[in-house]
Amino acid sequence: MHHLSQIRHFMLELDCGPGPVAVYRGGELLSGRVVLDVTRGLRVKALAIYAWGLATAHWLEGKTVGMSTVYSDYTAHETYLQRCQPLIGDNGDVTVLPAGRHEFAFTFQLPESLATSFEGKHGSVRYWVKAKLHRPWSTVKTVKKEFTVIEPIDINTPTLLAPQAGAKEKLARAWYCSRGQVSVSAKIDRKGYTPGEVIPIFAEIDNCTxxxxxxxxxxxxxxxxxxxxxxxxxxxxxxxxxxDSIAAHKREVWHGRALKIPPVGPSILECHILRVEYVLKICVDIPGTSKLLLELPLVIGTIPLHPFGSRTSSVSSQYSVNLDWLRTGITEQLEAPPEYSLVVSGNESLESPPLPCPNSPPNLLEGPFFAYIQEFRLRPPPLYSEVDPNPPSENSIRPRCMTC
Known part of the structure; x- marks a missing residue:
């Protein structure tokens, strides 16, 4: 208690730019300070700052053996950041800090390649800094502060701008008798999107049952x-x-049916033990038969089409306005998505509880994962002109067939 009473404050501060949340990307400098405020002279053996970045995967699987259940532990780790910087060296001498506030600055160079921060049911990607204070004849005192990494995914690349298309068909049966066939073909403009964008879905669904x-x-x-x-x-x-429901022997055509992407974390594709991927799933409910499913791959990025500003600026400075918007809460009420089991067949619906309802309090959606979503929400409208820049030519007008 004697040593604890000498320390008024022992904390970590990060230089996170103009925004309130410390958000970084690979290759940037992580800087800050350790603040130590003491009421009277404090004897210190050493003070060090550590930076860590770790991906973890962990779950248990049970297997019944006789009358008991044996659990197997599945654990994996992948280290992205491991640094140490002494602030007061441990050279055998004791340093006496006089009463008052003391600041010890530190700087770490982040590796060029990092994984985006993530929290999942069976794993996570976390980054933090930790300061350790060593004093004579006393336990080590520590303070820890987490920070967020968002690795940019630019959708302005040929791979992510490529259209995605597919087709599936299914024979409906009842009591081993054919009831006809249902087929679906669908296409989307590109593979890469960012949160807040709308995906126009072009599809044809033929119901021959x-x-x-x-x-x-x-x-x-x-x-x-x-x-x-x-x-x-x-x-x-x-x-x-x-x-809309499709009656028997009818066809439904979607001419760019809109599906808006809510605030979600970006895809994580480079981590060896933890991946976050997205798919667009077209599902057709067929009474008496399992669902017809068609999947198109998606990549959720962080840099939208024709982004504003320089791409070389820091992540924290790019997304500061968006973080301010998040603190005010979502102004539009989003419809809660259904449970996963409602849009897939029964054998796929394991491990899939529903997402939180978007009507929950705004703090459920707070966090640096959604720091980039406003950058494209506030795009200016196109320039207005009363003169059509692309007037139709006479050859482009097709005459109507009077016999049709």
């Missing part, structure tokens, strides 16, 4: 954890729409 079918579309987040050669997945619906 004698039953009414219902088409749906959903964005699915797939978390994949890997440890000891085994994998564990968790899937959840982050947004969905339901189309």
């Amino acid at each position: 004698s039953r009414t079918v219902v088409p749906k579309a959903a964005i699915i987040q797939v978390q994949t954890f890997t440890a000891r050669g085994a994998k564990k997945q968790k899937k959840c619906v982050v947004a969905s729409i339901v189309g």
